[in-house]
Structures are given as C-alpha cells and as structure tokens.
Amino acid sequence: MPLAANDPTRKTWLKTPKNTDFPIQNIPFGVFLTRDDVITIGTRIGNYAIDLGALHQLGYFEGIPLTDDIFLQDTLNDFIADGRKTWRLVRNRISELFEENNPALRENKKDRATVIFDLSEVEMQLPVQIGDYTDFYSSIEHATNVGTMFRGKENALMPNWLHLPVAYHGRSSSIIPSGIPIHRPQSQKLPNGATEPIFGPSRQVDFELEMAFITTAANNLGESITTKDAEENIFGLVLFNDWSARDIQKWEYVPLGPFLSKNFASSISPWIVTLDALEPFRTDSPKPQKELLPYLQYEGKKSFDIKLEVALQPDGKKETVIAKSNFKYMYWNMSQQLAHHTVNGCPVNAGDMMGSGTLSGPTPDSYGSMLELSWKGERPVRLDEGGDRKFIRDHDTVIIRGHCKTKEYPRIGFGEVSTKLLPVFQPKTK
Template identity: 55%
Template sequence: MIKANDPSLKSWIEVDANSDFPIQNLPFGIFKTKQGAARVGSRIGDKVIDLNALYVLGYFKNLPFAQADFQTDALNPLMKKGKSATTELRNRLSKLFNKENTDLSNNAHHVDQVLHDVDKVEMLMPVQVGDYTDFYSSEGHATNVGTLFRDPANALLPNWKWIPVGYHGRASSIIPSEQAIKRPKGQQKPNEDQDPVFGPCKLLDFELEMAFITYDGKPLGESISTDEAKDYIFGMCIMNDWSARDIQKWEYVPLGPFLAKSFASSISPWIVTMDALEPFKTKGPVQDPKVLPYLEYKEDAHYDINLEVGIIPEKSEETIVCKSNYKYMYWNMSQQLAHHTVNGCNIRCGDMMASGTISGEEKSSFGSMLELSWRGTQPLKMKDGSERKFIQDHDTVVMRGHCNANGVRIGFGEVSTKVLPAD
C-alpha cells in the first residue's frame, strides 16, 4: 500500500468530515496570493499548502526537486520528474502533516509561511496543456446520442465496441474553474430546406467528463501498453467539456466537431494523483466482443468516482440535475492511452485526455442536457420554477466528484463556470 493512502492517518490540520481533502488526498495545483506570484500548492481541509515555501524552508531535502519546480505557474516541471518522484513528494507531505509528526507543526513561524486559507488564494490553471484528446467512452452516452439522432437499433456505430473513439481537441481554450465563458457564436441550420444562419448558440450544453494528465511518454514510434499506462498518468480532474449542439450538428460532417467544442472546456483546479485514487479502483463492464490483444488489461482499471452536476440560475439557488459515476465508462484510461499510442503517437508531459460525456443507465445519471431534456422535449424544472432545455445566459454550471472507501473520502473540489451572453 502507498504510505500516504493509509486510512488511519490524521492530520494536525483540522479537516471537516465531509471535506474532499483529507490528508489521504494531497492533490496538486497552482495558486497565488495577493502578496505573491504563482506557485505549486497542495491542500488539506481548507488550507492550501505552499510547496515553494516548504522547499525554501528545507523540508524537501533528499527529494529530486529544485526550487524552480515549485516556483512556477504550471505543474509541468514537477511532473517532468516522473512518477516515482511525485510519489515520494506526496509521501513527504503526508509525513509532514501527520499529527504524529511535529517537525513542522511545532514551528509556528514556518507554519505561518506554509499555510494559506483557501478563501484567501486564487486557484489558477494547474497544467500547461500541450495536446488535448477527447474520447467518447461512455456506452450510456453513446447509446443515448445514437438513439436521439439515428435509431435505437443502430445507436452505436460499428466501430464503437472495438476502439476507444476519440478526436484531437483544442488545448488553448481549456480554462480553470471560476473563469466565466461567453456564449459562442457560429453557423447553425435550424431548417433542412433553408440556408444556414449565423448567430449565438441556442443549444448550449454542458458535458460531464473526467480528464487525466500525463507524464512524459515514450519517443515517437513507440507504444504504451495497458500494463504500462499507470506509469504514465499523473492524475485526474473534473472537466465540463462545453458543447454548442446546434453549431455542432451543422459542422461535424465529415470531420467531426470544431467550433462547437473549441470555445471552452472548464476543469477543476486540483489534480488528484492516481496514487491517491488507487484505493477506489473497481471492475469495469464485460467488454463484448472481446477486445483485440493490445486493449486487454489484467488488473482493475476503472474507478468508482461519484459525480454530480448542478445548475444555478442567476439570483437563485442550485438545482442538482445529474448524479453519475465514472465507473460507468466502457473504455478505461489504460485502454485509452494504449490505443492513443499504438500507432506510435508520442505523448508529452501535460497532455490532457478526457473521458467523453459520462452517462449511466438511469435518466438521473445522464451527463448532458441533450440527454436529460431528451433533445429539449422534456425540460428540467429548476427550484425557482423556471425550466431548462439547455443552458441559459447567466446560468452557472457546477460539477463535483468524490470517492468513498474504507472511511476515507477523496474529492476533486468543483468546477464552476458562469455563462455570459454573446457579444
């Protein structure tokens, strides 16, 4: 067992029982204060831990890091050191903040330099994303979309159960939680017998996804197997992969989504490591037909992560519209990474790969408004009495995720994004 995952560990930092960030989590992110520049942080409870300060104060001796790895505006330099180094770093943090250890806790002057109240810091984009791939790996979602736009008998396309379908997305428009987005504009074709029109998207949708971030991969021309995949994945975050449904419907033939997806994808600011998620592995679905040998995997590679989505209309309270789970994925991360590299494609430190919309079998678990409102035919009622077929201007969409096992709750915090009107 990874030492930092010990469920019996307690921190000398006070942690609420319902917190996403007990000592067993120790995620990584980028933050800044009013007095200081961006740097690497971790979190326990409602305290953000300044890793640059810990390095300067001498608490990271004998670890393979330099100050430049922490005094930076992205996690990439830290991830460049590889999995064994980040595992060591997390274990060191676990030791420093264990209530049984007083090396740091007994030095009040150091504690003041290291800890910040979470409501006094600004969380920034955690990773400099070089390339972004979006998969389409939830059978529930793919079935729903196929049913809506084709017919139930042919909901899944012939290749869907043979390969983890994916496409190359836009990395530059991936943004952190709390950064508002503008409603996108583009061409739409409301009527089949009329020319297209241009204007603001009328069918703006969220997509509930999880994303994983990679370490450096192998050189161009080499592949990563499903067995090796765990050594190349750093951690995960929640992603709202916004979608302009009406723009997408007109543009996606023959090359797939373009403007309908590239305007924004929002992520939660804390990257939860695969080490921290190790206790929450679970079995995946039976894959039928049997996958080709390069997609076979041996150990459990799916994860039991509870997910939810809420909509907050302006000047109103939140309505939870979706409760789903990452375990509903048909294709797991190991298979996605193995497929991504089987042709020799090289991945680089900081690449991001998203799951695709996550939907279960029950309507309450559908991960998009397209499915929840069944293409607008079944509007959702908000607590303020208003209805939603799709996302309206000034709505805020909030996504959350957490795991529970052995009395330990590990969470991701939330990704919250407000929609502003188009210019």
C-alpha cells in the same frame, strides 16, 4: 514503493472540516496565486492551500531529488515530467509533515505562516500547460443516447465503437480553470427545415459531464504504451466540463468532427488528484461486449468508483442537482485509452490531457448532458426553485462535483468545476 500517504487512520494537525474532499489522504496538486502575487505550486488539505515552493525553500523536501525551482513555476509540467517515483516521494513527505504527531512544521509558527494559506486568500490557476488535449467518447450510454437521437435505435452505435475507444483531438487554448465565466458562442447553424445556414448565438449551449487525466512524458515518436504500463504514465485526474453548442455542432461536424461547437471553452477543476490517492477506490470496468484485440486487453481493476454530480444554478437562485453519474460507467478505461492513443506511435507528453467523454450512466437521471437529460429538448429538466431548462441559459452556472467514498476509507474528492455562462461577448468599441 509503499503508499504511506494512503494510511486511512492518519490524521492531520490542521483543522479540517468533517467530510472534506481533501483529507490528509488526498494531497492533490495545483497551481495558485498567493496574496503576495506569487505563483506557486501547492497542495490542499481541508480548506488550506499549502505553498510547496516555500516548503521546498525551507528545506522540508530534503533528501528528495528535486531541482530548486521545481515548485516555483506557473505549471506542474516539469514536476509531472519528473515521474511517478518523485510524485510519490513528495506526496508521502507532505503527508508526514502534516501528520498530527509530527512537530517539525506544526511547532514552527514562522514557517507555518509562510507556507499555509487560507483557501480564500489564493486564486487557483490552470494546473498544467496542456500541450495536447484529446477527448474520448468512452461512455456506451452516452454514445447510445446520442446515436439513438440522431440515427435511430438500430444504428445508435457505430460499427467501430465496441472495437476501439473512439476519440478526437480537442483545442487546448480554450481550457480554463473553474471560476472563469464564459460567453455564449456564435457561429453558423442550419435552422430546422432551412437549406441555407444563418449566423448567430448558439441556442443549444450544453455542458458535458466528464473527467480528464493528465499524463507524464510517456513515449517517443514511434513507440507505444501497453495497457500494463499505461497507469505509470498517468499523473492524476480532474473534473472536466466539455462545453458544447449542439446547434453549431450539428451543422459543422460532418465529416471531420466537432470544431467551433467545442473549442469556445472547456473547464477543469483546479486540483489534480493523483492516481495514488484514488488507489483505494479501484473497481472493474463494464464487461466488454466484443472480444478485444490483444493491445486493448488488460488485467485487473483499471477503473475507479468516483461518484459524480452536476448542479445547475440560475443567477441568484439555489442550485438544483440535475444529474448523478459515476466514472466507473466508462466502457473503455484509461489504460485502454492510452494504449490505443499510442499504438500508432503518437507521442504523449507531460501535461497532455485526455477527457473521458460524457459520463452518462444507465438511468435517465444519470445522463451527462442537457441533450440527453432533456432528450433534445423534448423533456425539459425541472429546477427545484421553479422553471425548467432544455439547455443552458445566460447567467446560469454549471457545477460538476466528484468524490470517492467507502466505509473503510476517508472521502477523497475533487472539489468542483464551476462555470458561469454569460451572454454573447460584446466587443468594446475602440
């Protein structure tokens, strides 16, 4: 199927800001609450949120096989389960409808008023009900940095790391959309030099710069997905902040991995950018340093050149960009991740989410966590308006942004995931 929606010369009749993350070539999918308190599935062009439920009711998706209520839902799961062919038909149709020379919607004032909202009028929701969430550990720079800090340079990478995309299961229930504040978590931690743990607030709350992909229903129990077929099963990508509490993590994670140090909150950007929209930005993954077992081998460019940045904004002050990285640094690409995840027959469903792991780059200004940027707190990170940070303080906001850009093609972006850290939760006395 031709990706007509990817025509770089196409313009829209909607007014969009220059250099928007959301030109007519993007057409991401999300879920929002309208000013009329209706939950609907929508897309975004420039600073407009477009109600796909209403568009569908008005007949603008005629000819595309869709159930009547496919967009009148509070999650994208059913639409995602419809499969890639349907996503493409819908994305192409939206692109046509908003193309500058198409009068169908442009000249229908009443319909326009029904389906187009200013972004400030809507409230973004979690775009999918995430069944299972897996987090990979696929940046060699991040794994090496963390390994060096905790085990020394010689033992930085575990023996399995170069042979398989290491991953662990995360918690879905605490995944929240951008804009929802979180509280500093409490749990057990072992003070330096102590033999008995104490209970209290984490003093090492950290972000992790990640991206995550959302899958469709990919396989049944027992079946596997090849690296060749993997992308057919990926709907799109979001920005992902995998909040972490390092002191809690250090005490709890042996031998079964991180638990309370991660599951207090994880935040994602609300618009899922489809793999189709990212097509013009394909690039190579890093060259494998070990020969790969056949099921992890692949052909072609399976990564994407997505520029990422992290900003830290103290309460009431201006933000400082503290890290710049790129999705393409990821050593294990998404096709390898999905092939590995299913090689044992583990089923993947529509709405599952797979995190990249912290996306650190090769230089110290491209590290994707405070742990690495401040090197365990030894080198505090300077802020533009004064002061510094070893880890995240109460009332700080962490903002992750990401976009793609080449000379020939319009900028395709993800918007942002922005999350404020509040002090420890104080229960109301009954």
